[in-house]
Ligand SMILES: Nc1nc2c(ncn2[C@@H]2O[C@H](COP(=O)(O)OP(=O)(O)OP(=O)(O)O)[C@@H](O)[C@H]2O)c(=O)[nH]1
C-alpha cells in the first residue's frame with residue numbers, strides 16, 4: 001500500500017481494548033506503516049499509558065467523541081484518514097478495503113451495518129429502530145441513498161476532510177458527515193461492515209440523549 005495512512009481513534013476509558021486493537025491494526029496493515037493517533041477524553045484508567053506503550057501518538061480533548069475526531073484530523077498527517085472506535089467493534093480486517101476505496105478515487109468510504117453481508121452484534125432493538133428512522137429521514141430530506149448513518153467506521157481523503165470542515169463535537173459527527181458529503185456532491189462508497197460487540201468496558205452513547213442530538217444535526221443542516 002503506497003499511500004500514507006492515519007488512523008484516528010477516540011478513546012474514553014478503553015484500557016481493556018486499546019492494546020489489542022493497536023496490535024491487530026499493525027498486523028492487518030503493517031505494510032502501510034500507518035500513523036496511529038489516539039485522542040483521549042482524559043480517561044481515568046490506563047488507556048493513555050497503554051496506547052503510548054504500543055506506539056500511538058496521543059492527544060487530548062475534553063469535549064466529546066466528535067471533538068476528539070476533529071482534533072485527530074488536525075494532528076494527523078496521512079493522505080488517507082480512517083476513523084475507528086477503540087472498543088474492538090470495528091474489525092481491523094476491514095481496514096484494507098476502507099483504505100483501497102480512497103486510493104481508487106473515492107472521497108469518503110463508509111462502513112454500513114445494513115448493507116449486504118454487513119451486520120451487528122452490538123446494536124439493541126431500540127437503537128436499530130432509531131437507526132432505521134434516521135436513515136429514512138436523511139434519505140427523504142436530502143435525496144441520498146444511504147443504508148447506514150450513525151456508524152463511525154469510515155475513511156476519507158485529506159481533501160474531503162478539509163472540504164467537510166466538521167464541527168459536531170458529540171455523537172452527531174457521523175450524521176454531519178453523511179449530510180455534508182451528500183450536499184457537497186462528494187464521491188461516497190458504502191461497504192458492508194460487521195460491528196462486533198464492545199469487547200471490554202462500558203459504552204458511552206446514550207440512546208435518548210444522542211438520538212436527540214442526531215435529530216438536531218439532521219434538522220439544522222437543511
Ligand atoms: N475522546 C473521547 N472519546 C470518546 C468519548 N465518548 C466516546 N468515545 C470513544 O468513541 C468510541 C465510540 O464510543 P462508544 O462508547 O463505543 O459508543 P457506541 O459504540 O455507540 O456504544 P457501545 O455500542 O455501547 O460500545 C469509543 O472508542 C469511545 O472510547 C469522549 O467523550 N471523548
Ligand SMILES: [Mg+2]
Pocket residue numbers: 085087089198203
Ligand atoms: Mg462502541
